[in-house]
Amino acid sequence: MSEKSPMVQEEGVDMPSPAAVVSRDDAQSRRPPVEQPVFSVRDLSVSYGKNVALKGVTMDIRPRRITAIIGPSGCGKSTLIRCFNRMNELIPGAQVDGQVLYHGEDIYAPGVDPVVVRRHVGMVFQRPNPFPKSIYDNIAFGAKINGYKGDMDELVERSLRRAALWDEVKAKLKKSALDLSGGQQQRLCIARAIAVEPDVILMDEPASALDPIATVRIEDLMQELKRDYSIIIVTHNMQQAARVSDETAFLYTEVDEATSARWGILVEFGKTGRIFTSPRDKRTEDYVSGRFG
Amino acid sequence: MSVDLPGTGGGVEAAPAAAPAAANGRWAGGRATPGASLRDIRPQRRRVWRDRRNTALILLAVGLTMTPVVMILYQITAKGIATMDWGFLTSSMPFSFRREGGGFFNGLVGTGIMVGIASLVSVPLGVLAAVYLVEYGKKNWLAKLIRFFSDVMTGVPSVFVGLFVYTALVIPFGFGALMGAASLAIIMMPIIVRSTEEMLKLVPQELKDAGYALGAAKWQTVVRVVLPSAAPGITTGVMLAVARAAGETAPLILTALGSYQLTAALWGEPISSLTLAIFDGARNPFAAGQARAWAGALELLIIVLIFTVGARVVASRSRIAR
Ligand SMILES: Nc1ncnc2c1ncn2[C@@H]1O[C@H](COP(=O)(O)OP(=O)(O)OP(=O)(O)O)[C@@H](O)[C@H]1O
Ligand SMILES: [Mg+2]
Numbered sequence: 001m002s003e004k005s006p007m008v009q010e011e012g013v014d015m016p017s018p019a020a021v022v023s024r025d026d027a028q029s030r031r032p033p034v035e036q037p038v039f040s041v042r043d044l045s046v047s048y049g050k051n052v053a054l055k056g057v058t059m060d061i062r063p064r065r066i067t068a069i070i071g072p073s074g075c076g077k078s079t080l081i082r083c084f085n086r087m088n089e090l091i092p093g094a095q096v097d098g099q100v101l102y103h104g105e106d107i108y109a110p111g112v113d114p115v116v117v118r119r120h121v122g123m124v125f126q127r128p129n130p131f132p133k134s135i136y137d138n139i140a141f142g143a144k145i146n147g148y149k150g151d152m153d154e155l156v157e158r159s160l161r162r163a164a165l166w167d168e169v170k171a172k173l174k175k176s177a178l179d180l181s182g183g184q185q186q187r188l189c190i191a192r193a194i195a196v197e198p199d200v201i202l203m204d205e206p207a208s209a210l211d212p213i214a215t216v217r218i219e220d221l222m223q224e225l226k227r228d229y230s231i232i233i234v235t236h237n238m239q240q241a242a243r244v245s246d247e248t249a250f251l252y253t254e255v256d257e258a259t260s261a262r263w264g265i266l267v268e269f270g271k272t273g274r275i276f277t278s279p280r281d282k283r284t285e286d287y288v289s290g291r292f293g
Numbered sequence: 294m295s296v297d298l299p300g301t302g303g304g305v306e307a308a309p310a311a312a313p314a315a316a317n318g319r320w321a322g323g324r325a326t327p328g329a330s331l332r333d334i335r336p337q338r339r340r341v342w343r344d345r346r347n348t349a350l351i352l353l354a355v356g357l358t359m360t361p362v363v364m365i366l367y368q369i370t371a372k373g374i375a376t377m378d379w380g381f382l383t384s385s386m387p388f389s390f391r392r393e394g395g396g397f398f399n400g401l402v403g404t405g406i407m408v409g410i411a412s413l414v415s416v417p418l419g420v421l422a423a424v425y426l427v428e429y430g431k432k433n434w435l436a437k438l439i440r441f442f443s444d445v446m447t448g449v450p451s452v453f454v455g456l457f458v459y460t461a462l463v464i465p466f467g468f469g470a471l472m473g474a475a476s477l478a479i480i481m482m483p484i485i486v487r488s489t490e491e492m493l494k495l496v497p498q499e500l501k502d503a504g505y506a507l508g509a510a511k512w513q514t515v516v517r518v519v520l521p522s523a524a525p526g527i528t529t530g531v532m533l534a535v536a537r538a539a540g541e542t543a544p545l546i547l548t549a550l551g552s553y554q555l556t557a558a559l560w561g562e563p564i565s566s567l568t569l570a571i572f573d574g575a576r577n578p579f580a581a582g583q584a585r586a587w588a589g590a591l592e593l594l595i596i597v598l599i600f601t602v603g604a605r606v607v608a609s610r611s612r613i614a615r
Contacts, residue, residue, distance in 0.1 A: 090505060119508035129499040132522050142507035145517065189503070196507055 036103065038063045038200055038230045039084060044098035046079050046088060052263040053079045057098070059249060059269050061200075066222060066231045068241035068272065071251030072287070076264025077234040078126075080251065081202050084232060085121035086114040119146065122193035126205040128185035130177035130192070135160075135169050138177045138188055142196035155195060163191035164221050183214025190221065194229070201225065203233040207240065219244050238288060241272065248275040250284045366594075373591025376584040382592070385555040386570065390582035397589045399555040400570035404596075406470050406557060407549065407566060408538050411477035416531055419485030420520075426486070427493040428515055440490075443483035454479045455544030463548055469560035473549030477541060481534040488530025492523040525607050532604035536597045542568040567593045 037060035046054040054076040061067050061084075069077045079088065086107060088094040099106045107117045130138050139156045148155065156173070160166040165187045169180070177188055186206060193201055203222075207215040222231055222244055235241050241248055249269040255262050268275060268284045279285040334341050381396035422439055430436030458476040466472070496519050504514035520527075545551070550563035551573060558564070567589055574586030 085506065087502065087506065090502065115505075115508055115510050118506055123502075123506035125499060125502065125506075127499060129497070129503045131500060131503065131518060141504075141517065142509075145507065145509045145513045192503075192507065 035062060037061055038103060039232075040099075040101040040104070041083075042099040042101065044080075044083060044096070044100060046076070046083060046097075047095045048091065049093040052261065054251075054264045055254070057266045059266060061230060061232060062247065063230045064226055064228075065246040066226050066233060066244055067247045067249065068245035069232065069234045069249045069251060070236075070238060070241050070287070071264070071267075072253060073236070074262070074264075075251040075253045077251055078204050079264070081204050081232055081234050084200065084202055085118045085123055087118075087123065089114055119196060120198055121200045121202060122196060122198035123202040124186070124189050124193055124204070124206045127209055128182055128189050130180070130185050130188050132176065132178055134174045135177045135180070135188060136173040138192050139195045142192060146196055159191040159195035160188075162194055162225070163187045164217065164224070165191055181214075183210045183217065186210060186214070186218060187221065190218070190225075194225070198229065200230045200232065203231065205234050205236060208236060215240070238276075238290075242276050245272045248272040250275065250279075250281075250287060252283050252287070369587065369590045369594055372584075372587040373589075373594075376588035377591055381585070381588050386553045386565075386585070388553060390574070390577045390579040393581040393584075395585065397565075397567055397570040397585065397592065399552065400565045400567040400589065401592070402555060402557060403470065403473075403549065403552075403564040403566040404539055404568070404593075406559075406564070407473040407477055407545070408535060410471065410474035410559075411481055411538055412531070412535060414474070415478040415481040415485055415534070419482050419534075420489050420527060422482075422486045423489035423493055424515060424520070426490050428511070428519065439486070443486045446479070446483035447487065450543075451476075451480055451541055452543040452547070455547035458544065459547040466560060468548065468550040468563040470549060470558065470564045471560045473545050473564065473566065476544035476548045477538040480541060480544065481538050484534040484537060485530055488533070489523070489527050492526030492530065493519060495526065496522045525610055529604040529608040532600045532607070536600040536604075539600070540568060540593065540597055542566075542572055545569055546572070567596075 039061035041057055041059045041061075044054065044057040045052065057080060069080060071077055082088045083096060083100055084107075088096055096108060100108060102117070102120065106112070107114075131141060133141070136156055139159050140152050143152065143155055157166060157170075160169060165184060168184060169188075177185065180188060186209070190201075190206070207218045210218065219240065222233070225231060226246075233241075233245065247270065250267045251264045252267045253262050254265050268279060268281045275284060276288050279288060285291075380394065382401070383398055384394070384396045385399040386397065387393075387395035422443075426436050426439060430439070454476050458472055458479070462472045462475060500518055500522055501514055504518040509517065545566050545568060549566055549569065551569035552563045552565045554565075556562055556564050571586045571589040571593065574582045574589060577583070
């Protein structure tokens with residue numbers, strides 16, 4: 001697999017290069033990283049039933065950065081991002097192999113509670129999915145189930161302010177969240193995710209259902225949020241990836257000619273500027289220059 | 294009866310015939326000619342005629358279906374309204390059929406107690422069973438078993454339920470409100486299970502995902518996301534089950550028996566219900582008793598109507614299908 005598609009990795013990155021991680025011992029013998037990655041993905045494969053969706057992904061996610069995952073439709077971007085908070089488990093038949101280390105601890109290790117993982121790793125979905133409750137109750141939901149003891153009003157206001165939604169909704173906190181516009185609903189979902197004070201926020205195409213102005217607002221918000229959170233975002237929109245992200249991972253579909261089985265692989269991962277200006281893999285170059293995908 | 298839907302009637306039958314015709318260049322409505330009047334229906338006369346005929350047939354069918362309903366409503370209102378007054382609603386049956394006055398207050402209380410207890414038992418159990426079916430069991434053998442029995446139970450004639458409770462509870466403990474409530478609960482349960490199951494299935498996976506992604510455990514997602522989202526639909530099903538139970542007679546004959554007195558004891562003595570009082574009044578040969586039965590029927594009709602209309606109102610408020 002990895003001989004066939006050598007993964008190109010940034011040189012001189014101040015953390016262990018996943019490309020070099022052939023064996024774990026090798027990784028540990030390297031110079032100590034200046035900055036600990038939030039997530040270290042090691043040889044991650046996901047299959048749905050008998051179909052392999054993702055094969056051999058190895059990458060490190062850096063803290064307080066925006067990491068974009070790009071690639072053509074069906075290459076496994078959603079599958080990959082759902083591995084970071086164990087949401088794949090909710091899909092019957094999904095099987096995850098390999099390791100996802102969160103600050104060095106494997107979140108798939110036996111005894112790790114996915115509910116606890118999701119407390120640390122929040123998620124925003126492609127389609128805004130507010131609960132059919134009031135705006136206030138949407139934000140308070142996570143705090144309530146996690147036994148928050150502090151001032152709820154204050155938490156709601158703080159979260160909505162952080163999501164740049166407070167001014168628009170402060171007069172109607174008790175109104176149904178479903179009466180908001182799509183863009184407002186998505187920012188509400190972001191506010192809801194940050195209300196539980198996670199460490200990482202996953203966003204699976206958070207702006208794909210929104211108009212350009214709402215998209216820009218979400219993008220600005222992400223720049224704002226990355227001071228406190230590590231953000232991983234899936235996007236179909238290469239301009240968006242180039243605009244907002246610090247690092248970019250390019251996934252691509254590999255096809256086995258004999259069985260016509262398809263699975264996603266990580267082709268290239270590095271600084272966003274470099275990926276878009278001087279990609280090292282031909283497939284990345286073709287994709288970012290719009291030749292396919 | 295083969296009633297074609299209006300508008301499709303001609304099309305469906307004409308389709309096979311039209312294919313060879315089209316190959317010959319003969320189109321049902323003539324070829325589209327620029328400038329031909331769009332009001333000229335002559336080329337399509339056949340289709341237009343069928344359309345009208347089928348619309349008429351459907352209206353006729355609707356009319357035939359509605360006739361008995363309207364007649365029942367009219368009859369009950371017209372005959373019941375004469376005896377229906379405050380005194381009827383608040384006083385119990387006189388000891389003689391012959392005597393005028395009195396009312397079915399004892400029946401109303403009995404129905405209230407029995408339907409109330411039956412709801413207290415069947416609503417939580419039924420909703421929990423449905424939650425199990427949708428969120429936990431899915432397709433395992435227990436879920437299949439529950440589904441199978443609910444389906445069978447909805448089809449069982451209610452008098453069988455009465456007979457069952459008679460053998461199981463009435464023979465050892467005698468007639469009473471609890472026995473009546475037990476039979477009503479058995480009748481309500483499958484209705485609640487299946488209607489709640491349908492409503493829970495409508496809760497989008499995305500909402501559940503949102504709950505999980507916020508660190509909610511499964512039961513928290515069920516209690517705080519799934520059930521509240523489905524609440525209007527569940528309420529609708531419960532109200533329909535209550536209306537059904539309030540209208541049951543046969544199982545109550547075998548379990549509550551009926552009484553002329555106002556009693557509120559849960560067991561130890563027979564208890565009346567609106568349906569039993571109506572049944573009793575309608576069977577006797579005296580005008581006063583029959584008049585009370587009509588008024589009782591009107592009273593029951595209004596109660597059932599309140600629950601069914603209430604169910605519709607709650608359902609229309611449902612925000613689940615965004
Ligand atoms: N719930 C599922 N059950 C079975 N197979 C799935 C499921 N979800 C995804 N797959 C399969 O996994 C592969 C990757 O899907 P995934 O949704 O991760 O792609 P994606 O890159 O997010 O695509 P898109 O850009 O269209 O959202 C696809 O072949 C898809 O058919
Ligand atoms: Mg996707």
